[in-house]
Amino acid sequence: MLISGLQKLTLLDFPNHVACTIFLKGCNFRCPFCQNKDLVLPEAKTTYYTEEEILDFIEKRKNVLDGVCFTGGEPTLHKDLADLLKKVKMLGLKVKLDTNGYNPDALIDLVNNKLVDYVAMDIKNSFQKYDLTTGIKFVDTSKIQKSIDFLKRGTIPYEFRTTVVKEYHNVSDFIDIAKTLQGASKYYLQKFEDSDTCISRGLHAPTDEEMKNYLNILKTLGINAFIRGED
């Protein structure tokens, strides 16, 4: 397993938990707006942590922490993720998993084996724009749909979320997303921010008015939607 980052404390990423975040290298998407290019691109150099270093850190901080977030990259690509999650759970901490939903069988196994307590799944865009928004060709959106359908069954708490980028999202996309997410418990919109850690530079954030318009459309269509940071 390639562990490429450790954020020692976060009060924001795992709802109602004091957590740390572990970053795993590698992703099956290449979203141009991705802010973690060093975690996604295999050629990018990153610092690596051993599993022992991470578990040692968690053990020492478990009186302060009550959760661990696993993010990436795409954590479910790591075949030994389940083993690490088991060890974290044995230390008495809850696990939050960030995923792009493109590995539904792994997601379902992890949840059904009670190794995950909360899932945040990206909805990159309306299905017809998945290739454009993920930066890869021929995305099989039936896999995304399978992950959505599984989470919507409510086995564990979850949220869907979209990073909104001016160049990629419009009203029609959110109308389509609303159809896909009918019945979902929570859906967050988060505004894109450009930075030198993005895979592609020069993309733009939507305006506040555009964000509010998308939110209102989603709410009108029955989605329990929020703008991140304003809920």
Ligand code: SF4
């Ligand atoms: S945004 Fe997420 S899914 Fe997209 S390339 Fe980055 S880590 Fe992968």
